[in-house]
Amino acid sequence: MSHEFTVEAGLVIFSYDGRAQFGWLDLKTGAYHAESDGRCIPDAIGAIEFHSDVTH
Incomplete structure (x- = not known):
């Protein structure tokens, strides 16, 4: 992708x-x-980080 995303990581628990x-x-x-x-x-x-390129 040609641009940087600013969405922070969430968690999958x-x-x-x-x-x-x-x-x-x-x-x-x-x-x-x-x-x-x-x-x-x-x-x-436990949990792991989840990085997305969009918010909802």
Whole structure:
């Protein structure tokens, strides 16, 4: 692509039961939260960064 994107990385969060969802990490508490409704994901086991070239 000929231009640079300014979209920041998001997270794909994995739950203990095998589900994956987009979300964010609360730096103060260390808890993961769902992007869809902001609720805490209590059974999260990890996350990876997700880089996109568009926002929604």
